[in-house]
Amino acid sequence: MAATADKTKPYFPLAGGASDGYSKDNSATATCFCGAVQLAFPTEGPGLLVTFVCNCTDCRKITASMFASNFIVLADHLTHIRGRENLTSYSQSHTIASGNTMTNYFCKTCGTLMYRIREGSKGVVLRIGTVDDFNLHETKLKPKLEVFVKDRCSWVSPVEGAKQVESQTFK
Ligand SMILES: [Zn+2]
Numbered sequence: 765m766a767a768t769a770d771k772t773k774p775y776f777p778l779a780g781g782a783s784d785g786y787s788k789d790n791s792a793t794a795t796c797f798c799g800a801v802q803l804a805f806p807t808e809g810p811g812l813l814v815t816f817v818c819n820c821t822d823c824r825k826i827t828a829s830m831f832a833s834n835f836i837v838l839a840d841h842l843t844h845i846r847g848r849e850n851l852t853s854y855s856q857s858h859t860i861a862s863g864n865t866m867t868n869y870f871c872k873t874c875g876t877l878m879y880r881i882r883e884g885s886k887g888v889v890l891r892i893g894t895v896d897d898f899n900l901h902e903t904k905l906k907p908k909l910e911v912f913v914k915d916r917c918s919w920v921s922p923v924e925g926a927k928q929v930e931s932q933t934f935k
């Protein structure tokens with residue numbers, strides 16, 4: 765079980781269509797639900813910039829849940845292992861406070877949102893839930909920050925130990 769898994773080593777539960785994810789000293793994989801799209805990313809700085817939960821109204825819609833659990837890596841530290849051609853994108857700027865366009869990349873087959881890129885940003889916003897080693901969700905990728913707390917659903921609790929921010933902080 766994820767909750768009781770030994771946190772000192774990787775843990776890959778049966779989840780989705782792929783079973784070839786990996787987790788090394790400072791890099792790991794993220795795979796969509798069907799397995800067609802797989803990424804590799806750094807699990808430490810300087811490539812890993814921040815881990816956070818976002819409660820904004822866009823994140824509620826785009827996850828079809830109450831919040832998004834994200835991490836940002838530098839774009840030049842992200843590797844597409846497979847399935848880049850299987851991504852489809854949706855862009856809009858209507859709800860983005862900065863006015864910059866945010867582009868979302870989904871697996872065409874299963875619909876998993878793999879990442880978002882904001883126009884002009886060097887970072888790529890990945891999703892903690894797509895990371896194959898579930899222990900990373902609770903260790904290196906545990907959210908350090910929680911943003912848009914003002915929009916948090918009333919029955920969701922704050923993330924334990926995460927700095928609470930009323931709205932957005934990333935530029
Ligand atoms: Zn997929």
Ligand SMILES: [Zn+2]
Pocket residue numbers: 818819820821822823824832912
């Ligand atoms: Zn958000």
